[in-house]
Amino acid sequence: MAQLERGTHLTREGAIAILTMSNPGKRNAFSVEMREDLTRHLEDLQRDSSCRAIVLQGADGCFSAGGDVSGFGTKTVIDYRAGLIASHRFVRLLITGEKPVVAAVEGYAYGAGLGLALCCDQVVAARDAKLCASFAKIGLMPDMGLLWTLPQRVGVGRAKEMIMLATVVGAEEGLGIGLVDEVADSGGALAAAMALAERFAATAPSATGLTKAMLARHPLGLEDQLEWEAQGQGLLFTTADVAEGVAAFRAKRPATFKGE
Numbered sequence: 001m002a003q004l005e006r007g008t009h010l011t012r013e014g015a016i017a018i019l020t021m022s023n024p025g026k027r028n029a030f031s032v033e034m035r036e037d038l039t040r041h042l043e044d045l046q047r048d049s050s051c052r053a054i055v056l057q058g059a060d061g062c063f064s065a066g067g068d069v070s071g072f073g074t075k076t077v078i079d080y081r082a083g084l085i086a087s088h089r090f091v092r093l094l095i096t097g098e099k100p101v102v103a104a105v106e107g108y109a110y111g112a113g114l115g116l117a118l119c120c121d122q123v124v125a126a127r128d129a130k131l132c133a134s135f136a137k138i139g140l141m142p143d144m145g146l147l148w149t150l151p152q153r154v155g156v157g158r159a160k161e162m163i164m165l166a167t168v169v170g171a172e173e174g175l176g177i178g179l180v181d182e183v184a185d186s187g188g189a190l191a192a193a194m195a196l197a198e199r200f201a202a203t204a205p206s207a208t209g210l211t212k213a214m215l216a217r218h219p220l221g222l223e224d225q226l227e228w229e230a231q232g233q234g235l236l237f238t239t240a241d242v243a244e245g246v247a248a249f250r251a252k253r254p255a256t257f258k259g260e
Contacts (some may be wrong), residue, residue, distance in 0.1 A: 008037035027065035052201035064113030098209030104193035114146025
């Protein structure tokens with residue numbers, strides 16, 4: 001397979017969109033080109049009704065070793081802040097967008113790479129993968145939403161350890177603490193992630209999208225949660241997908257959801 005140019009590349013397998021991050025020679029360190037491509041593709045895919053799930057991976061056997069540090073120390077505070085605000089566009093799309101997203105992690109998911117993985121709904125990691133919130137090693141705090149996503153997965157105490165001490169976590173340990181959702185054989189993360197994405201693609205799109213949106217607002221107070229529940233569920237009861245789901249249940253057959 002030819003080496004991909006720097007950026008984030010989109011391919012399709014039926015209803016599944018595969019986004020592949022590439023920064024050759026740098027273990028897919030996250031670059032401006034990757035950020036801009038990823039944002040554009042995610043915005044397009046949110047509008048594409050034929051896309052029912054997304055898989056995010058890195059090229060050449062590595063998810064992402066973190067941010068591209070080649071430009072560090074050369075910009076102003078305003079420049080750095082603007083770059084992070086631009087990154088927040090795809091962070092929001094991954095976390096709150098209607099399409100379920102599965103991360104396929106091979107090799108390293110360090111720093112910004114770990115942040116990207118944890119923005120996804122599910123994380124599939126190869127058995128020899130390594131995950132690390134490595135920001136402290138260069139005197140930084142986490143970004144890419146990691147201060148929000150990591151405590152939700154592993155708890156505040158473990159998140160503090162991982163962040164402040166830049167602890168390296170293997171896939172098996174990650175599975176045990178909730179950092180990883182599934183462990184695959186080395187080289188098999190994409191296949192396992194695709195299988196999981198196919199399962200997500202078979203769900204009712206509106207219900208899945210509303211569920212993601214509501215979970216992204218946690219923690220909510222009880223009254224706010226119940227209000228969201230009443231609004232969202234009230235809308236879903238009127239959809240053709242619910243009628244299909246009920247008919248399939250009564251006929252004891254799998255439902256075929258169309259997002260209608």
